[in-house]
Each structure stands twice: as C-alpha cells, then as structure tokens.
Amino acid sequence: MLRRLVATSLRHRARLYLPMVLAVALSLALAGTALTVGESFAYIVEEKMEMYGANVILTEVDEVPAGGVAVELRSAELEGSEVVVAVADVEALLAMNPAWLVRGTGDVLAGAEVAERLGIAPGDRVELAGDERVVAVLESGTEFDSYLVVNGTPGEVDMVLLRTEEPERYRGKGVVLEEMLRAKYAFLEGVESLLAQVSAVTLVTALLGALNLARMDAGTRRREFGILRAMGAGRRTLGWLVLSEYLALALLTGAVALVATLVMSSAVLQATAGTAPVMDAGIPLMLVLFSLLSFLVVGAAYLGELRRQEVAEELRGE
Amino acid sequence: MIELREVVKRYGEVVALDGVSLKVEAGEWVSIMGPSGSGKSTMLHLIAGLDTPTSGSILVAGEEVSAMSAEARAEFRRCRVGMVFQQFHLIPYLTALENVMLAQYIHSIPDEDEALLALERVGMAHRARAEAAKLSGGEQQRVAIARALVNDPGIILADEPTGNLDAGNEAVVLELFRELAEEGRTLLVVTHNAEVAGAGDRVVRIHHGRIENG
Numbered sequence: 001m002l003r004r005l006v007a008t009s010l011r012h013r014a015r016l017y018l019p020m021v022l023a024v025a026l027s028l029a030l031a032g033t034a035l036t037v038g039e040s041f042a043y044i045v046e047e048k049m050e051m052y053g054a055n056v057i058l059t060e061v062d063e064v065p066a067g068g069v070a071v072e073l074r075s076a077e078l079e080g081s082e083v084v085v086a087v088a089d090v091e092a093l094l095a096m097n098p099a100w101l102v103r104g105t106g107d108v109l110a111g112a113e114v115a116e117r118l119g120i121a122p123g124d125r126v127e128l129a130g131d132e133r134v135v136a137v138l139e140s141g142t143e144f145d146s147y148l149v150v151n152g153t154p155g156e157v158d159m160v161l162l163r164t165e166e167p168e169r170y171r172g173k174g175v176v177l178e179e180m181l182r183a184k185y186a187f188l189e190g191v192e193s194l195l196a197q198v199s200a201v202t203l204v205t206a207l208l209g210a211l212n213l214a215r216m217d218a219g220t221r222r223r224e225f226g227i228l229r230a231m232g233a234g235r236r237t238l239g240w241l242v243l244s245e246y247l248a249l250a251l252l253t254g255a256v257a258l259v260a261t262l263v264m265s266s267a268v269l270q271a272t273a274g275t276a277p278v279m280d281a282g283i284p285l286m287l288v289l290f291s292l293l294s295f296l297v298v299g300a301a302y303l304g305e306l307r308r309q310e311v312a313e314e315l316r317g318e
Numbered sequence: 319m320i321e322l323r324e325v326v327k328r329y330g331e332v333v334a335l336d337g338v339s340l341k342v343e344a345g346e347w348v349s350i351m352g353p354s355g356s357g358k359s360t361m362l363h364l365i366a367g368l369d370t371p372t373s374g375s376i377l378v379a380g381e382e383v384s385a386m387s388a389e390a391r392a393e394f395r396r397c398r399v400g401m402v403f404q405q406f407h408l409i410p411y412l413t414a415l416e417n418v419m420l421a422q423y424i425h426s427i428p429d430e431d432e433a434l435l436a437l438e439r440v441g442m443a444h445r446a447r448a449e450a451a452k453l454s455g456g457e458q459q460r461v462a463i464a465r466a467l468v469n470d471p472g473i474i475l476a477d478e479p480t481g482n483l484d485a486g487n488e489a490v491v492l493e494l495f496r497e498l499a500e501e502g503r504t505l506l507v508v509t510h511n512a513e514v515a516g517a518g519d520r521v522v523r524i525h526h527g528r529i530e531n532g
Contacts, residue, residue, distance in 0.1 A: 228424065
C-alpha cells in the first residue's frame with residue numbers, strides 16, 4: 001500500500017517534483033562530470049605511462065607517421081669503450097624518421113657521435129655481445145647520434161618516440177612522459193575545476209529551489225496530512241510516507257544524474273581529448289548518496305513544515 | 319461511554335466551549351444541533367482527540383482522551399473512532415478503493431477484499447476504481463462512510479455529514495447511519511438538519527459554547 005500511495009502521490013505531483021528532480025540531477029551531473037573528467041585524465045596518463053614507459057625522446061610531429069616506437073636502452077662495451085645500446089624495431093624507427101640519414105648498410109646503426117668517437121666507418125665490423133656485426137652510421141641530429149642502435153624487440157621499455165605539437169619544448173631533454181602527458185592534457189584539469197565550481201553553485205541553488213518547492217507543496221498538502229492524522233496516522237506513519245516519497249525522488253534523481261553525467265562527460269571528453277569517459281563505481285555511488293542526502297534535507301524541511309499544522313484547523317468546515 | 323466533564327476550549331479570547339458536560343451511553347445515537355460557531359465541531363474534534371481542551375476532561379470508555387499524548391490520541395482514533403466530515407475529506411487523487419484501503423493501512427494491514435465489502439455496503443463497489451475527485455458529493459460521502467467503517471470502530475463521529483448533499487443522498491446517508499446505530503455503534507452526529515437530528519436517540523442543543531439541554 002505504501003508503494004501504491006507513493007507512486008500515486010508522485011504521479012499526482014509530477015509537475016511540481018519534475019523541476020526539483022531535474023534541477024538537483026543537473027547540478028549533481030555537473031559534479032559527476034567534473035569527477036569523470038578528472039578520472040579520465042588520470043586514466044589517460046596512467047594508460048600511456050603503462051604503454052610507453054617512463055622516459056621519452058621526441059621528434060617533429062610530421063616525422064612520426066603514427067604512434068611511437070618503443071626503445072630499450074642498455075649499456076654495452078664496444079671496442080673497449082662503454083656505449084649506450086638502443087634496442088628497437090630499426091625498420092619502424094627509420095620509417096618514422098625519414099629525415100634521418102643512414103650511411104652504408106649494416107646490422108647495427110652507430111650514431112654519428114659514437115662512430116666519430118670510436119673511429120667507426122660505414123661497412124666496418126664490430127663485435128657486440130660476442131657477435132661480429134656490420135655497422136652503418138646514423139646521422140639523426142637527435143640523442144640517437146650517441147647510441148648504438150640494434151634491431152630487436154625491447155624488453156623493459158625505457159624510452160619511446162612520440163609525436164608532439166611542441167617538439168622544441170621537449171627536444172633532447174629526455175622528458176618524463178608523465179610530465180609531458182600532464183602538460184598535454186592540462187586543459188582537462190581546467191575543465192574539471194570549472195565544472196566543479198559551477199556544480200557547487202548550481203547544487204546550492206537547486207537545493208534552495210527544492211526546499212522552496214517542498215515548502216509550497218507542504219502548504220498544499222496540509223489538508224491531506226490533516227485527513228491522515230484524523231484517521232489516526234501517527235507521526236511515524238506520516239514520516240515514513242514523506243520519507244518514502246523523497247527516497248523515490250532521490251533514487252530517480254540519482255538515476256537521471258548518472259545518465260546526464262555519462263552524456264555530458266562523453267561530450268566534454270570527445271570534444272576536448274577525443275576519448276571516452278572512464279568512470280569507476282565510486283561516481284555513481286557518490287551521485288546516489290548526494291541525491292539521497294539532498295532529498296533527506298528537503299524531506300526533513302517538508303516534515304518540519306507539516307508538523308507545525310493544527311489538524312483541527314485544517315479539517316474545520318469551510 | 320463518552321463523558322465530557324466541564325470542558326472549556328478557548329482560542330485566544332474566543333471561548334468555543336464554556337464548561338460543557340455531557341454523557342453519551344455506548345450504542346446511543348446523539349445528535350448535536352446549534353447555530354454556526356456555537357462550538358459543535360469543536361466538541362466533536364475534542365472527543366476525537368484532534369484537539370485538546372483548555373480545561374476539563376473527556377473520557378471515552380473510561381480512558382481520559384484529553385490527557386493522552388498526541389501519539390496516543392492518534393492510536394485512539396485509528397482503533398476506536400470513525401470520522402465523517404461535511405467536506406468528505408477524501409484524498410482526491412486516490413481511487414475510492416484506495417481511500418478505504420488507506421484507513422486500513424493506517425490501522426493495520428490493507429485488505430482489498432474487505433475494503434471492497436465496505437464499499438459494497440454503502441453501494442459504491444461499482445465505483446471502487448474511480449478517482450475520488452471524479453465522484454459526486456453523495457458518492458464521496460458514501461466512500462467516506464465506508465472509510466470510517468472499514469476498521470470496525472465502536473464510535474462514529476460525524477460533522478455535518480449531510481451538509482453538502484442533496485435530498486436523495488441525504489436519505490441514503492441517513493439510512494446508513496440507522497444501520498450503524500442498529501449494530502450497536504455509538505454515533506455523535508453534528509447537524510443543522512432537523513430530520514437528521516430527529517433520527518437519533520437524543521438531541522443535544524448547544525449555543526454560545528454551552529449545552530442548553532443535557
């Protein structure tokens with residue numbers, strides 16, 4: 001019967017409750033979107049870090065056709081001298097860097113600086129890890145000039161080539177990937193902060209509006225509650241009735257806020273970062289909890305308003 | 319038995335009841351008559367525990383209603399009293415059946431079959447699924463009587479039950495009250511209508527908050 005009463009009452013008051021639900025849901029959705037954008041930002045950084053490793057070497061944006069090539073850096077001894085060996089898919093590396101000049105052909109690319117230091121010329125043979133290999137000389141104009149580049153599949157990735165629109169900023173600095181990603185997606189933090197501030201203002205406004213609507217509704221329902229009290233309904237029964245209505249409104253608001261959060265955060269992230277939102281279970285839970293809290297406040301104000309009424313006055317003949 | 323002892327009710331400077339004493343035996347039908355503002359409805363509300371007297375006491379079956387807490391008075395109403403009002407006071411957006419079941423819900427557990435029986439008794443079973451707001455005045459009052467009866471109360475308090483009804487519906491309601499009286503229920507009926515008042519066992523006249531005949 002309580003469910004029937006609540007459902008009928010909510011249907012009857014849809015015009016009053018709908019703006020209340022939408023206002024609170026929208027403000028919660030703004031907060032949810034702020035959190036989702038923040039979480040998605042953290043996820044983007046984390047995902048790229050896992051994919052590429054910690055350090056980066058950057059090239060001109062148009063030099064890299066797509067994505068990047070993982071590079072593993074090792075130390076090795078060559079001709080009695082210590083060199084840095086870069087293990088990578090050499091073919092891919094060269095394809096992504098068409099401006100690089102390779103003199104000669106060989107199994108190993110000696111960077112120009114290494115070749116000069118060790119007196120290596122194109123076509124020379126060197127012994128590396130017990131194997132004798134033919135060397136070609138690489139002139140890249142990047143850190144690779146100080147490496148010995150060996151074809152292979154990197155194990156633990158230390159460096160990576162990435163495209164960037166600001167190569168000068170990062171060139172040759174061995175920038176930490178996280179730092180670069182954070183710089184690249186810094187605007188998302190701005191979006192998150194803006195949304196959080198707007199949501200705080202709208203939530204306060206929506207709650208004040210909801211409180212006002214609840215007071216108005218309590219005024220129109222005084223007679224109805226007078227009738228229930230005349231029939232013997234105690235404070236607990238009336239309290240349950242009101243709380244059940246507001247619980248239903250809170251759940252509805254939470255659901256609307258969740259859908260709106262998904263739609264808004266998808267739109268924001270697609271438009272700004274070209275990515276889908278990432279949302280863990282905490283955000284829907286937060287939306288429902290805040291919705292419950294909001295409507296608990298409104299419901300309590302509503303009950304307070306109704307408790308002030310004099311039943312006999314309400315039922316007196318007109 | 320209902321007993322009022324020197325009951326005074328003041329609203330600020332206005333004295334609504336001025337030392338009223340009255341005894342109503344169990345199973346008796348007492349009609350209360352008097353001009354508007356004489357204190358009839360106030361007396362009924364005090365007996366129902368909807369309000370408390372300024373002084374004096376009200377006893378129902380030996381229990382002092384006027385000394386009870388608000389929650390105890392609510393329990394007293396839901397277990398012992400059925401109320402009927404001039405304005406019917408149904409919940410307008412609920413159906414006739416739901417209005418009756420609401421009284422059951424407040425009392426204990428709703429039972430649709432019993433609620434339908436109560437509506438059948440007042441000749442309203444065929445309108446059980448109709449929204450209360452869409453019923454005529456006579457139909458609404460009959461639903462209100464079904465609601466008052468569904469929990470089988472010993473006392474029926476009616477405040478101008480025929481005040482908003484045409485002659486045809488007045489006769490129907492009066493006939494229902496006769497049946498209730500025959501079942502041994504105690505009836506207190508506030509009315510302006512001499513015919514309704516005359517149907518009871520006794521008429522009490524009240525004027526300026528005082529009973530003119532006891």
